[in-house]
Amino acid sequence: MTKYDEAFKRGVVQEYLTDGGGTRALSQKYGVGRAVLQRWIGAWEHHGESGLRRKHEAYSAEFKLKVLRRMWRDELSYRQVSALFDLRDAGGISRWERQYHEGGFEALKPRRKGRPPKLTQPKQPPQSTPEPTQDERSREDLLKEIEYLRAEVAYLKKLDALLRAKEQAAPKKRRES
Incomplete structure (x- = not known):
């Protein structure tokens, strides 16, 4: 949509009022739609020059x-x-x-207008749950712990075996030289 400045609108309306050529002729002459011209003319008739200002x-x-x-x-x-x-x-x-x-x-x-504000709820301190005692732990928790401990033991055994193999390989190299 083209926006027209106030001076252009005033000139077109004045030409309509003085010459009385009609909106069709003015529309073709200036390349402005007839409905737009009629709106400008109506605003001028009711409110004068202030009717043509942007608002x-x-x-x-x-x-x-x-x-x-x-x-x-x-x-x-x-x-x-x-x-x-x-x-x-x-x-x-x-x-x-x-x-x-x-x-x-x-x-x-x-x-x-714009984004609605977030719903803010009062922050509650996190409720800390006490550590369950041995008797209160579930079967699933106990099975997970057993699996973890077995993996830890297997890792340590493998590490120990690698260290022993390294120690045994080191003296052989010294003897060969």
Whole structure:
């Protein structure tokens, strides 16, 4: 979507108001959509030059409801209501209307943007479990310990055998020389 500066919008609207050439001719001349031109003209007629300025505003739920009620009461279109209340986004009004029909007034309230905060729970100190006594240990724990101890004994026996073999091989080398 192309964004137009304020001076360009003002020039096009002034040309429409003075020459009265119509939106179709101006649309073709400047390469701007007719709906965009009509929105600019409506904003100019209702709010003057300030209607053409860019505006970034967050609206309250009360304001949104006021806009919707006026639209329903006077049977206005989205474009007419956006020009009347100086809203830049006529599509936003349809969104407000849908939200209102789905969730009532509460749905119109602004929501926080961004990632929701993490749920923080109070940190509890880790509960230390006392070492179980010999009688309280399970059969599975005992079998694991036996397996570990057997592996340790086998490792030590192998280490001892390697050290003895090394000692016996060392004197032979001395005798040979």
